[in-house]
Amino acid sequence: MQGKASAPAAGTVLNALSTGVGSAFAIDEYTTATVELSEDDGGFEGDVEDEPDADTRLIETCVEYVVDAHGPDDVGGTVRTESDVQMASGLKSSSAAANATVLATLDALGKSDRMTREDAARLGVMAARDVGVTATGAFDDASASMLGGVTITDNDDDDLLSREEVDWDVLVWTPPEQSFSADADIRRCQQIAPMARLVEDLALSSEYQRAMTVNGFAFCAALGFDPEPLVEGLRQVEGVSLSGTGPSFTAVGERPALEQVREYWSERPGRTWLTTTQTEGTQIL
Ligand SMILES: Nc1ncnc2c1ncn2[C@@H]1O[C@H](COP(=O)(O)OP(=O)(O)OP(=O)(O)O)[C@@H](O)[C@H]1O
Numbered sequence: 001m002q003g004k005a006s007a008p009a010a011g012t013v014l015n016a017l018s019t020g021v022g023s024a025f026a027i028d029e030y031t032t033a034t035v036e037l038s039e040d041d042g043g044f045e046g047d048v049e050d051e052p053d054a055d056t057r058l059i060e061t062c063v064e065y066v067v068d069a070h071g072p073d074d075v076g077g078t079v080r081t082e083s084d085v086q087m088a089s090g091l092k093s094s095s096a097a098a099n100a101t102v103l104a105t106l107d108a109l110g111k112s113d114r115m116t117r118e119d120a121a122r123l124g125v126m127a128a129r130d131v132g133v134t135a136t137g138a139f140d141d142a143s144a145s146m147l148g149g150v151t152i153t154d155n156d157d158d159d160l161l162s163r164e165e166v167d168w169d170v171l172v173w174t175p176p177e178q179s180f181s182a183d184a185d186i187r188r189c190q191q192i193a194p195m196a197r198l199v200e201d202l203a204l205s206s207e208y209q210r211a212m213t214v215n216g217f218a219f220c221a222a223l224g225f226d227p228e229p230l231v232e233g234l235r236q237v238e239g240v241s242l243s244g245t246g247p248s249f250t251a252v253g254e255r256p257a258l259e260q261v262r263e264y265w266s267e268r269p270g271r272t273w274l275t276t277t278q279t280e281g282t283q284i285l
Pocket residue numbers: 031048054055056057058059081082083086087088089090091092093094095097133134138141179180181182243244245246
């Protein structure tokens with residue numbers, strides 16, 4: 001029994017580490033999961049392409065929870081992910097890996113109609129909480145990746161507050177470093193809650209680009225990132241932010257303006273590339 005699914009990465013409008021309310025938008029870069037199940041009870045083994053030392057507990061736990069809920073007894077198997085974006089870079093690869101794995105496992109079981117897509121994202125969030133790779137559960141990131149478009153969520157109760165489709169070009173700068181969400185300084189993020197509430201108000205009014213820019217300055221300050229890429233971005237576009245807990249930055253707007261921003265950002269170490277928003281969300285292949 002084999003199943004395969006592909007989930008988009010995402011960028012941040014509002015980081016949820018401050019108040020529990022977060023917002024993210026899906027981008028056209030993917031993590032793909034392939035799940036093979038067989039009738040044995042040998043457990044589930046995960047593997048991340050080109051990352052032999054990666055922590056595979058998240059994807060193994062996602063397979064296990066789907067099989068427990070919807071599969072027969074005595075099933076074991078493997079799960080392998082391949083990704084366009086590097087892990088722990090602020091582009092929600094953990095949410096994409098979880099979403100792709102949950103839908104690939106349902107596909108392998110022939111049970112893809114058994115869960116709504118929102119609940120499939122919630123199951124991945126539960127696995128992420130249980131293995132400790134998230135601060136709030138990150139239902140904002142998971143819902144954006146599962147449903148596509150831009151979502152706003154309350155991660156305290158995994159509630160979807162809003163979803164809207166947007167059509168932006170997106171510039172991404174990913175420095176070579178990693179920054180794990182589970183290691184972020186939550187206390188400092190909570191200290192900037194008045195700024196997060198302002199970002200939330202802007203996002204709920206669909207002023208996403210201004211929202212993400214305020215988010216960017218606030219969370220660069222709280223998490224100790226240099227805000228210079230934001231200042232460079234604002235010369236050309238209205239929407240620019242630190243993504244997630246970093247270290248990536250994203251800028252959104254029209255392509256010619258983003259090509260100008262790329263001139264500044266590509267002077268820095270790491271990878272700078274252009275992509276677009278994505279509206280289809282996670283797909284079974
Ligand atoms: N492609 C992948 N395949 C399997 N597991 C992954 C993958 N990407 C991330 N993970 C899991 O998620 C953990 C990293 O989670 P983290 O939330 O820090 O990264 P991120 O999602 O890239 O960052 P952010 O939440 O800031 O966007 C990894 O240690 C691993 O357990």
